[in-house]
Amino acid sequence: MSNTKFNYEKNDSIEEQFMWLLRFATVKKIKDFLTKIPTIDLHYPTPNLTTPITSAIDRGDPQILSFLLEKNSTNLDGTVTQPWGRTALMYASFVSRNPEILQILLKKGADPQKMDTRSWTCLQYAIVGERSKNVTFLLDAGVCINQRDAQGRTPLMISVYRSNLDILSILLDREADVNTRDDMGFTALQIAILCRKRDAAIMLIERGSDMSVVTPLTKASIGELCRTCMPKILRCLEPETSQE
Numbered sequence: 025m026s027n028t029k030f031n032y033e034k035n036d037s038i039e040e041q042f043m044w045l046l047r048f049a050t051v052k053k054i055k056d057f058l059t060k061i062p063t064i065d066l067h068y069p070t071p072n073l074t075t076p077i078t079s080a081i082d083r084g085d086p087q088i089l090s091f092l093l094e095k096n097s098t099n100l101d102g103t104v105t106q107p108w109g110r111t112a113l114m115y116a117s118f119v120s121r122n123p124e125i126l127q128i129l130l131k132k133g134a135d136p137q138k139m140d141t142r143s144w145t146c147l148q149y150a151i152v153g154e155r156s157k158n159v160t161f162l163l164d165a166g167v168c169i170n171q172r173d174a175q176g177r178t179p180l181m182i183s184v185y186r187s188n189l190d191i192l193s194i195l196l197d198r199e200a201d202v203n204t205r206d207d208m209g210f211t212a213l214q215i216a217i218l219c220r221k222r223d224a225a226i227m228l229i230e231r232g233s234d235m236s237v238v239t240p241l242t243k244a245s246i247g248e249l250c251r252t253c254m255p256k257i258l259r260c261l262e263p264e265t266s267q268e
Contacts, residue, residue, distance in 0.1 A: 039068035069105035100134040117146040118153035123161035143173040176207030209240030
């Protein structure tokens with residue numbers, strides 16, 4: 025245990041000592057540290073923008089996170105030190121495999137509707153992180169399923185090209201709007217075809233996507249998009265030719 029003390033005492037701040045403990049120490053030692061030094065800046069950033077709160081989330085122990093937040097009164101939606109104005113809940117939604125971590129943050133005042141500089145909420149973070157349990161938890165908590173980001177894209181659209189089919193299916197099961205258009209005029213189905221996401225495109229068609237839409241500039245039909253972007257894959261969408 026003497027090595028532990030020696031290593032973290034080389035750091036310059038209480039916050040860095042605590043972050044080091046979160047990586048290596050037992051729950052008891054972490055609690056003892058917090059009891060002796062209860063005031064910690066939870067948003068104190070290291071050069072790589074790791075903070076005490078993100079480190080506690082990475083540790084993944086609900087007991088430690090809960091104890092930390094009980095000992096430190098802080099604005100969990102503070103974003104000054106994080107990329108894109110990301111909050112603690114957004115970070116947890118992206119990395120945590122345990123929805124209990126998200127639940128603790130919500131109980132301590134984290135705002136599930138808060139948006140970052142791209143107008144993403146914690147739901148988009150859970151989608152991109154491919155955390156299906158977090159997606160379900162956040163939807164149950166009331167996060168808006170059709171919230172548009174700065175490009176007018178919904179969580180469903182984001183899931184098409186930056187997540188997996190399980191999460192796409194969850195959003196569709198929760199009745200995400202399949203026919204919303206983004207600011208450029210594209211629907212989720214058109215995005216799926218343009219990004220060559222075959223299985224996502226098929227799922228969207230099966231769930232009622234509008235097949236009559238055309239692209240905003242070239243006025244290409246769904247069948248024409250398929251011939252251009254995914255030839256020989258979605259032949260069933262080719263326009264039928266009249267037989268003499």
